[in-house]
Amino acid sequence: MQNDMLLELCRKILLIRRFEEKVVEVYPEQDMKTPVHLCIGQEAIAAGVCINLKKEDYMFSNHRNHGHCLAKGIDPKMLLAEFYGKKAGCCKGKGGSMHPVAPECGIFGTSAIVGGCIPLAVGTALASVMRGDGRVSVAFFGDGAVDEGTFHESLNFASLKKLPVIFICENNFYATSSHISARQPHSNIAKRAEGYGIKGIQVNGNEVLEVYKAAQEAILGSRKGEGPVLIECRTYRWKGHVGPDCDYEKGCRPLQELQEWTAKCPVNSYKDYLIRKGVITTEGYQEMIDKIDSELESALRFARESPFPEEKELFDDVYYMRK
Incomplete structure (x- = not known):
C-alpha cells in the first residue's frame, strides 16, 4: 500500500474514534434525544472495508x-445534526442515530431491525446486475443478525444469482447482553458461508490492514462477477449495547474480558504500526488528531445551533410517490 492510502486509513479510523468519544462527552447533557449505539473498539472494520468502496457503491448498516x-x-456535521433532531441533519432530524441515510455517499439504508439491512443489500446488488452498472453492495451487521432468517435467505439468494454483494459480520460476541455461546452452536460465523456455496473469511477485526486486504480481495472479485463473500470480523465493543456507559457494572459481561479487549485497541495498534514503519511521526499523528478534533468541534457547534424542523414539516418525506 502507498503511504497516502495508509494515512487515509489512519484518518478514517481516528475520525470514527474521536467522533464517538465526542458523542460520549456530550450525551449526558440530554440534548440528544436519540438512543446511540457506539462502535468504540470496532473502528478498524468500517475503515478497512469502506476505503475499498467507490462513492457510488451501495452501503447498508445496522443500529x-x-x-x-x-x-x-458522510459529513460529520449532517450526522451530528441528525442526532440532535435538526433540519440540517441527513434525514432532516427524523432518522436519529439508528436511521441515517445519505444517497449522495452511497449510504442507502441503516436499519434498527436486527438483520434488516442484509436483504436490502441483496436487492441493490440484484439491481446492479440488471442495470450492468458495476456497483458493489455491502451490508454491515452483527453476530446477533446471524440468528435471523434474513441472513440465511439473503446468502442463499445472493449465491444462487451470483450477486455482487459483500456481507460484513462484525462479530463482537454479544447480541445486547447475550453471548454468542448461548445463541449459536459454534462461534465460527465465516463457516456458515460453506452451506451456501460462497467464500467465507474470518479476520481479526481489530487489525485494520487485515480487514482492508480481505475486503479488497472480496470487493474486487465481486465487481468482476465472482459473486458474494461473507467476511467475519472478530472484534469487541467497549461500551454497552446502547448509550455511553459500560455494561459490565450491570453484570452483562465480565470486566476482565473488557480489559483484555481494550488492550487490543485497533487505533493504538495501527498508530504503532505507522510510526514503526516511518509512515508518520508522533508529532504528525497528533496533528492529525488535532485537525479532526477541530473539525468535530465545528460540526458540533453547527449541530447545536441549527434550527429544528417546523411542525408543518412533520409528514414531509415520509411517503414517496413514483413519478
Whole structure:
C-alpha cells in the first residue's frame, strides 16, 4: 500500500474514534434525544472495508452505524445534526442515530431491525446486475443478525444469482447482553458461508490492514462477477449495547474480558504500526488528531445551533410517490 492510502486509513479510523468519544462527552447533557449505539473498539472494520468502496457503491448498516457512515463519507456535521433532531441533519432530524441515510455517499439504508439491512443489500446488488452498472453492495451487521432468517435467505439468494454483494459480520460476541455461546452452536460465523456455496473469511477485526486486504480481495472479485463473500470480523465493543456507559457494572459481561479487549485497541495498534514503519511521526499523528478534533468541534457547534424542523414539516418525506 502507498503511504497516502495508509494515512487515509489512519484518518478514517481516528475520525470514527474521536467522533464517538465526542458523542460520549456530550450525551449526558440530554440534548440528544436519540438512543446511540457506539462502535468504540470496532473502528478498524468500517475503515478497512469502506476505503475499498467507490462513492457510488451501495452501503447498508445496522443500529451501530456511525463508523460505517463516517467511513463511507458522510459529513460529520449532517450526522451530528441528525442526532440532535435538526433540519440540517441527513434525514432532516427524523432518522436519529439508528436511521441515517445519505444517497449522495452511497449510504442507502441503516436499519434498527436486527438483520434488516442484509436483504436490502441483496436487492441493490440484484439491481446492479440488471442495470450492468458495476456497483458493489455491502451490508454491515452483527453476530446477533446471524440468528435471523434474513441472513440465511439473503446468502442463499445472493449465491444462487451470483450477486455482487459483500456481507460484513462484525462479530463482537454479544447480541445486547447475550453471548454468542448461548445463541449459536459454534462461534465460527465465516463457516456458515460453506452451506451456501460462497467464500467465507474470518479476520481479526481489530487489525485494520487485515480487514482492508480481505475486503479488497472480496470487493474486487465481486465487481468482476465472482459473486458474494461473507467476511467475519472478530472484534469487541467497549461500551454497552446502547448509550455511553459500560455494561459490565450491570453484570452483562465480565470486566476482565473488557480489559483484555481494550488492550487490543485497533487505533493504538495501527498508530504503532505507522510510526514503526516511518509512515508518520508522533508529532504528525497528533496533528492529525488535532485537525479532526477541530473539525468535530465545528460540526458540533453547527449541530447545536441549527434550527429544528417546523411542525408543518412533520409528514414531509415520509411517503414517496413514483413519478
